[in-house]
Amino acid sequence: MKRRMKAGSAAMALALVVFACGDTAADTTTTTAAPAGTTTVAAETTAAPPETTAAPSGEPIVVGSTLSLTGAFGPTGVIHQIAGELFVDRLNEEGGLLGQPVEWDLRDDESVTDNVATLYEQLIGQDGVDLIIGPYATPNILAAMPIAERHGYVMPQHTAVLAPTLTYPCQFPAWSIGFEPNAFIPNQLADAMDSLGGAVETVALVTNQSGSAAFVTFGRPDVEEPAAQTIFPERGYEVVANIPYPPGNTEWDAIAAEVRQADPDLLMVNGLGVDANGLIEAMLALDGYRPPMIFALFPAPGPLLALGSSSGIEVLSVSIFEPNEAILADMEPSVTEIVDEFAERATAAGVPYTVFETQAAASWNAWEILVQGVEGAGSLDHQAICDYLHESGADLTFAGPVEFDESVNNFWDTNLGIKQIQDGDWVMVWPAERAAAELRGPSS
Amino acid sequence: MKGGKGWIPLAAIALSIGILPWLRELTGFPASYLVLLSAVLFWTAQATSWNILSGYSGYFSFGQGAFYGVGVYALAVLVGRHGQSWWLGLLLGGVAGLVLALVIGTIAFRLRSLRGEIFALLTLAIPFILSAIARVTDSIDGGQGIILPVPEYPDFFGPFQQFIFWLSGAVAVLALVIAYGMVETRYGWALFAIHDDEAVAEGLGVPTFRHKMIAIAANGLIAGLSGAVSALQVGFISPEGTFNLRVPLFVIVMSVLGGRLFWAGPAVGALYVVTLQNRLAGGFEGWSLIILGAVLVLLVLFAPEGIMARFVRRPWTIVAVAAGVLAALALYGEWGDPVSWFALALGSAAVVALLPAGTIAGRRTASPSSRLGSALADPGEPETSSPGIGKTLVEAGEVTRRFGGIHALRGVSMRLSEGELVGLVGPNGSGKTTLVNLLSGALRPTSGSITVDGVDIVDMAPHQIVHQGIARTYQIPRPFNSLTVKDNVVVAIMFGREPRGLAASRQAAAEYLALVGLSDLGDVRPGGINLHERQLLEMARAMATRPRILLLDEALAGLNPVEIDNAVAVVRRIHRSGVSIVLVEHLLRVVNQLATRIVVLDQGRLLAEGDPATVMQNPAVVSAYLGSEAHARRD
Amino acid sequence: MNVLQAGLAGALGGSLFALMALGLSLTWGFLKVINLAHFGLILLGSYLTFELATSTPLGPLNTLLVTIPVLCVLGAAIHLAYERFEVSELSSLLVSYGLLIILVQVVHNIWSADFRRMDASVNPYATRSISLGDLSFPLPTLLAAGFGLVLVVLVGTIINRTYAGRALRAFGQDREIASAFGIDHRLIGVVLAGVAGATAAIAGMLFALRGTITPDAAFEWVGLVFAIVILGGIGNVAGTFYAGLLVGAVSGVVASFWTPSHSPLVVFSMVVLALVFRPEGLFPRRAGRH
Structure with a gap:
């Protein structure tokens, strides 16, 4: 009896020591290599056609997020997943972000709000992702936002409806449903x-x-x-x-x-x-x-x-x-490309409804806000990105130029x-x- | 289920939780690990609190989500809607869980027909009701959820995640202290006895209702507190996010994986499940639930008693393997991050724990000859004569008991005096066992009175009757199967007429094992002893309640002649020690040999009574007995 | 009028949940297994119906020709595994929960997380109804009630009238004694689990017939189905069916009088009251012939 209790204590003490010591090693490993279990999108882009702009080089910039890939929000989560992967692939083909390739570390929150906070905390704190993007569905976004705020990370988000409650100045709505939906x-x-x-x-x-x-x-x-x-x-x-x-x-x-x-x-x-x-x-x-x-x-x-x-x-x-x-006739030809490629990928993923519409467009907006913020700030400094977006707004493929006004929680004039x-x-x-x-x- | 030096790991856990944040500053321990640890602590509190009720007492609850949920909403409404402070919210969360637990307990445990299954189903329904109430009541939720602002807390706590870590840690430690404290005291042992056989526990003096209420109260209080802490952390509360199947199912999964019979089992289960989920969250798209499900299935199939049960067999080997894996990965340093190392170490520990072990300790069997000898030949005992007859102890007046339309007893009156050994005989169905059940309080008379030493016991619960000095045995022995022979006796001492603490009871147990000649088998579980030994255990356990009156219900049924002689010797010894006995017995030879007086029942009536020689000559008795026996044979 | 319509339509809808509850109740009552994987089988039944109906000319109802044998075998196989490992009632809950999440993920991986729905050209039943004066009865739930009735009579007859049924009841009450009387519990258990699997196929087909399916649906059924199993009395075939009708009717009437959000409140309060006052279920079995 006594023996096993002592064994338990010893195990615990050891675990503590290793965790504490292991940290220094972790800092170096997580930055030099992709964290274990990353959905590596960048890898696919090595086969990109050569005629595109200079291939991105250097260490990849990791964007972390969760989506509800399973559970109640799963049906829409998969649309955001396909849209996001398409965006990242195209981004890397066009030279990446700040000349570096972009990786999307996507995790499944299983449509459980409690998981969202834990996963974002891990993404930011433990795995040290460079950027984040919001999850899908209002409750999940509300759960992720305090984490982003605590770490000072800029968080573009697709779909939160409860506009008055989204008070973090560096959250940027991508589907502006108006400040008073x-x-x-x-x-x-x-x-x-x-x-x-x-x-x-x-x-x-x-x-x-x-x-x-x-x-x-x-x-x-x-x-x-x-x-x-x-x-x-x-x-x-x-x-x-x-x-x-x-x-x-x-x-x-x-x-x-x-x-x-x-x-x-x-x-x-x-x-x-x-x-x-x-x-x-x-x-x-x-x-x-x-x-x-x-x-x-x-x-x-x-x-x-x-x-x-x-x-x-x-x-x-x-x-x-x-x-x-x-509508397509009035827009750039790249939009038609996006719409077609999305349909292809959705079909390949076995999704029955393959049309690039509201949800996918919201996802696209969010990624564009993030990328334009980083390019505008010229760095991965979140305060700089946040300030740049407040100052200069963004120019979105599916919504045109938008401005972010803190007094209305960054909810730009709706195009709903x-x-x-x-x-x-x-x-x-x-x-x-x-x-x-x-x-x-x-x-x- | 046994305790021992549990305070060592408990103190270590509490200390680590306390100093970790400072340690963190010293060593650069990343803050994000606090998130993972907070999750482990949250689930430790939830699963441990569930286990106090459902693991210890065996009352399986699907209602963990209800206690958790009222804690969540108590804090959310108070803080989110009324702007009160977080600590008030925590307090109310705990109180809400406690009150709900007491309400459910009062209703459920008062039900006469309550079986474990009914309790389980009852608790299944509660979260659905609470969820609907929250949804349709605007002042609670109204259906849109509640957003909680980040609370204002003293700077002392540091970053928010550290604050949550400490709160979760405090609740988890509270849960573990209660869970461990119970194992070391009467409270836990009462629950273990209820788990194995509630009626027997009550019949040995355990106030079962009170102890079930204590268990469910502990469950509710801790779950409510822990729910309130998690509400602070999550920040957005909705009925569907709160009262779903996740909490009730996960606490069961964790407790069973860890080991329900160990106070630390649920915590171990929480550690495993949270770590596994953490590792499955990224990079296993399309496989995470399949892996989780497969691990669950395999563990339940191959280690149904839980990881702790395997761990205790070879603790040092397992710790050494885990430490080795952890150290090797840390030194190599090229693969993964510390959480992955830790997960792999945990995994290898589980694999080592699950490797088939040799024989299970604690089930040794003594050779048959050495077992019986002890009781039969007890040379030190002087052959004193039977004690003299004293004042009246038990008086039953005109006792009638009906079951539906059937009269089991019709107006039977009898008395039992100090020093008597009454043989209660009669053909099958004559009402003997019913009378024993009425005297021990297992049944209540339809009419009539029963007093013990002048005190009316008709409305008393069985455990109160034990405290009046009546103890009983069962015709078919009903030992507590998960406890050793000695611990069976220990429970009876702890809750008997002269209750004692655990340590004192353990010391005193030897005396009662010696009384019946089971001294050599104290560490064996009841599954490892034969029928005769189990019947002796029944007697030892009954005697351990320090009764004045012992009711022996066919204590010799199914024994061979040698065993009967041995049992007779034990009964005689008990009688000589000054305990009055009512002996229900078929074997007239035995009754004649032992009884100072005989009472004959037939068809629920008192047929005859008097000294053995006279009664056995009574023509009515002969006819009733032989007639019905003959009838029974023709059948 | 409106309340009557809501109550009747609700009762018919309840019969679909009664069909889901039937298999669970059977294996729980007679085999002492709380088989959460049953919800996974129903889900699989729905998706197989969808797949077969859209990719073959079978038509949704005829898919039963395929799904019943498939799920029958799967249900029996799962039970054989429980038997092989001597899974207890409590362990069965955990093991079957593990199987359930595996089944849900498998469905998810094959058919994606998105909603699936049989096209109107394949499934003409979804929006049809039969009218009686001002009252309308939706065809899918009418079919559910019909299947439910047939199954109740069929399974009820087997259990109450045949030797196998009597053996089953003996087995449900006391395994050891039943085995002592030479009842081959293994065979009976496998057959019963197979029957439960077949009911999952029917329930799944009817659910797909009603409209849209997602992998997550399996978890949404759990509460209502358990309520019906409890109210009907565990292992009570006819009771389960009545309980389904009752729960559906009460939900409908409550939704009509107050709001649908009040329905769970009333239904589960009923469950609690029933457990307190009628623990053997609302519809006690008539004493069987021995």
Whole structure:
């Protein structure tokens, strides 16, 4: 008995000593070689065609991040993974960053918020990555941000919706949903509905009770602020149903029955993933019931497009970019290249919906913000990068020139718009000046 | 389950946690390792607290997420919504866990029909309810989650990660101290006894309800505190992120991998799982869950009793191998980082631990002849005559017990006086065992009264009746199988009529083993002794509660003639020591030989009573006995 | 009217979860194995249905011809492994959790993390319904209820009326005694685990029929399915089915009266109350014939 307890203590003491001593060795090893278990993207680029600009040389710059490759956020995580890998490959082909090759050390946070903080702490503290980029989904970003702030790392992030709470000055939103998405999104939708000349008078709100989606319907629970449930009545639309449901909900029949009972002109599904799919299918199963207009907030684009196309429902959703021909025609040819190459890689990865759209564009924006910040600062000094971005903003392929204003948590003027399923494709329809086609009203 | 010098590693852990941050400044120990260590400490606290209830007492809980979750939300609401200070949040987190535990315990442990399975399922449902409450209540969460600002804490704690490390460490040490302290005191032993056989534990004087409540309270308190610390660390709280399957499943995985029967087992499991997860997080895309799942499956299949159980067999070899691997990798220095070295050292330690070992210690078997001799021939004992009959000790008046429509006992009255050895006989189904169960409190009479030394015991719990001086044995022996023969007796001494501490009880145990002649088998587990020896153990254990009345329920059933003679000698010895005995027995030869008086039951009624010679001549007794025996044979 | 519609549709939806619960309940009740891997089998069933229906002309319902044998064998094989290593009830929970995460990752690696959905041309059932006056019954869950009913009658008859069934019940109550009476527990266990695997195939097919699938779905089923197993009584075939209908109906009605977020609150409070007051399940088995 005594023996084994002493053995335990001895083991522990030894472990402590080795950890302490091992550190000096670690400092040298981690900088000279890639840390064990890195997803080495740079390796693939050695086969890059020779005609590109001078091949990057020297030690690789390591960018660390997590994505939800498995778990609840997995379906979108994989899109950000493919987009990011494509970006890094193209970057290295074009000479890398500061003349050095870039490596992306990507880890799987398994959609578990607690893992995110631990992994970022490891990436920055333990493995000493040079730069970071944010994870996917609002809760994960909120978990990663304090770590970035503590270490003073610049953190471009793709998708956090709770704008007012993102107070770290060196976080840079890549999908600017506006500083007040709770007001912006309902108002933009109301604008679009106004244009239909009175075809829509009543609205039903169906809301996933998780951070970002519920924020748009209700605002924050402890703050009096405008949100969908107050904005629609103010704009003259009657809210005929307001139904919250828990995340991970799988039973849509009861909600479908409620909506059919309320019979709104517009159904606003502030949900995530395939929530809208589940609800629409359940409604269709009620004698083919369908509200005249349906808006889905953050849907998985592929399955909803498939359902909408096959059932002839012209669903609306938010978007910052759709590769519609009319839009591509106005952009640089490289955009078409990106879109095509993304589709190729997504197909190879076995992803069913291979279109480079909002999520991928957000990812691209984030990488561009990071790269332009570093190039602008001319170093890997985070304060310098952060200052440069605040001073000079960035020029984004999918959003044009943007500026970062600390007073609104760096949320630049949103380029958020509304897309609609038209003839089997997602098409930008609102606002009119950025639309690829006209918004279609309820077909009667 | 045994303790010993556990305070050495405990003090070492506490000391390392305390000085690590200073050590860190001296040696340049990177701060990021604090994150990994904080995770180990968080899971150590969670798994250890789970193990106090579920590992020690065997009440398997799926509800760890509930205790953890109320701790998380208590802090989140107080700090995030009401701007209170972090330490108040921590305090409330612990209290919330504690209160929830007491509520669940009060409901669950009061249920008469409660079995372990029901408890497990009950606890499974609680986190779902709490999650829904948090979601639909705006003043708690409302569904959007709570963002916590980085708390303001004294500069003394240094960087935030160090602050969290210390808090996690404090809670983990608290958990380990409680877990270890229990092993060294009555509290833990009561739980081990409950784990093996709750009814028997209660029947040996263990207040089982109170000890289960203590265990669940410890579980709730620690889990709540630890949850509150993790809320501070994570900074963003949501119902789906809090009340999910991760915490309840992981504490089970860690405790089982580490070893549920060891106080340090869950901590070892936490160390392994966290390190493995850390190493799998990068570079194993598409394989991490497959590897984790495979490791879990293999470990449970090949080391179901946990790593600690293997570790204790050859601790120095294992430590030496781990140290060797660690030192070699550190000296070579060309491969990986210290965490990888450490992970590899842990892995090699596990491999060495899992290599098949020789025979398991503690299961030695004495030769049969030497075993029996001791009890039979006890030359030092003077042949004194039976003690004289004294005042009335037990009085049962008009006791009736029904099971549904069936009368097991109908208005039976009997008394037992000091110095008596009453033989309780009657055909099968006559109500003998029911009477024993009523006297020992295992059952309550439908009507009638039972007093012990003038004290009414009808409404008493069995353990209180033990403290009134009644002890019993079971017809089919029910030893605590995970404890040694000696420790079976130790439990009875600790919780008997004159309770003693662990150390004193260990010393006193020899006396009772000698009384029944099991002195040589004290270190053997009950699985390694025969039926006769187990029945002797029943008697030793009952006697260890220092009873005034001993109820022997067919203590000689299934024995061969030699063994019967031996058992008779033991019973006689017990009787001579001044304990009154009620002997339920089929063998009339034995009863006639031992009893000072005989009570005959038939079909739940008292048929006859008196001295053996007279009663056995009673025609009614002869007819009831022989008639029913004859009937039984025809069947 | 609306509450009635929500309750009825909910009850039908509950029958799908009852089908998922059936296999779990069977192996738990009779073989003393808490087989979390069952959720992995259901997931695999969904994806196989998706794959076969989209890449062959079989049609979603006929995929059962392939998936039932496959999952039957897989379920039996997993049980054989449990038997071989003499896995206890507690250990089975951990081992099967390990198997579950392996199965989920395998599905993830084959079909990617993204959502999958059978096209309307392949799967005409998803949005169809049968109407009765103002009430509509969605076809996928109607099918689930139908399959559930057939399985309950079939499995119930086997367990209550046949020698194998009686042996099984004896085995569920006391392994050692049953073995002493010459009951070949190994064979019975394998057959039962195979049957549970077959129910996983059916449940998986119906889930794929309803709409979109992701690898993560397996974890989302756990809570509701366990609630149904407990309310129905562990090992009680008919009870599981009734419990599924009840849980679904209650969820639907609560969602209609309050909000869907209140449903888990009510359902799991029901579970707690049932455990406190009716620990043998809400639908106690009638005493079987011996």
